[in-house]
Amino acid sequence: MELISGKALSAARKAEMAKEVEQYKAQYGRAPQLTVVLVGEDPGSVSYVTGKAKAAAEVGIDNVTLRKPAETTEAELLALIDSLNNDDTVDGILVQLPLPKHMDSDKVIAAIRHDKDVDGFHPANVANLWLKQPCVLPCTPKGIIQMLKSANIEISGKRAVVIGRSTIVGLPVSKLLLDENATVTIAHSRTKDLAAVCREADILVVAIGRPKFVTADMVKPGAAVIDVGVNRDPETGKLCGDVDFEACAPLSSHITPVPGGVGPMTITCLMENTLECYLRKMKG
Numbered sequence: 001m002e003l004i005s006g007k008a009l010s011a012a013r014k015a016e017m018a019k020e021v022e023q024y025k026a027q028y029g030r031a032p033q034l035t036v037v038l039v040g041e042d043p044g045s046v047s048y049v050t051g052k053a054k055a056a057a058e059v060g061i062d063n064v065t066l067r068k069p070a071e072t073t074e075a076e077l078l079a080l081i082d083s084l085n086n087d088d089t090v091d092g093i094l095v096q097l098p099l100p101k102h103m104d105s106d107k108v109i110a111a112i113r114h115d116k117d118v119d120g121f122h123p124a125n126v127a128n129l130w131l132k133q134p135c136v137l138p139c140t141p142k143g144i145i146q147m148l149k150s151a152n153i154e155i156s157g158k159r160a161v162v163i164g165r166s167t168i169v170g171l172p173v174s175k176l177l178l179d180e181n182a183t184v185t186i187a188h189s190r191t192k193d194l195a196a197v198c199r200e201a202d203i204l205v206v207a208i209g210r211p212k213f214v215t216a217d218m219v220k221p222g223a224a225v226i227d228v229g230v231n232r233d234p235e236t237g238k239l240c241g242d243v244d245f246e247a248c249a250p251l252s253s254h255i256t257p258v259p260g261g262v263g264p265m266t267i268t269c270l271m272e273n274t275l276e277c278y279l280r281k282m283k284g
């Protein structure tokens, strides 16, 4: 079993980006700028946007985190996005999800200029992903592919099973695996005999948000297991993934830990996307 450390991979990639940003600052006269909008005080979200600010500082990206009260109206948020869209000093805009229930997240995301949409969630970016056109790739799926490649895991011709069909992880990671020539199955809560489906997987990607859901009987010996979950273990209160790590690690060829796996890579890919949006603008 080999651990794929998102933390180590992130550190290496951030150090590279810091050097690049140093050069771009000299070349273009200013640093890239990422504005993160957080509405409300969801503890997970607070922790993730803090991680984003920290990573930006490490890379030399200017970060502004705008914290708005949970009672902010949708109209107020849309007006804020409009002003960020029109602000030339802002290269990337990220509205942290989930939003409070009184807001329509689809509407909010669609209001972000697609060329500042560093999450890759805007309909134009989603369409371009599925049409194989240039686009901003969503951070978590992009990070997962980078992790597989960094571990020299062959994707082409392999059976990949993705558990979860969310628009932010399950669907786009399935498409990226397909683009790498994997044979992809998307499994979900209605899948019959899920364990048997998962046991077919050479690459198993789990993004369902249920602590320790994937057990040893669901893992084919020698499979690569990518755990996207960030949950609290109901017994210990500690952070845990969607995969029962202790039980599945001995079987797998490669596995990602939680914490220190996919989460840090998501943040590092956000830095990459911010850099991409900035460069596209600077290069004209």
Ligand code: L34
Pocket: 044, 047, 048, 051, 094, 095, 096, 097, 098, 119, 139, 140, 230, 239, 258, 259, 260, 261, 262, 263, 264, 266, 267
């Ligand atoms: N708009 N909303 C938007 N973009 C995103 O890309 C996200 N996501 C998801 C939730 N909402 C979003 C994130 O940022 C999940 N997510 C995220 C980011 C980072 C980490 C986990 C989820 C992360 O760094 N996890 C650490 C542990 C963090 C902790 O201690 O709480 C890890 O090592 O896994």
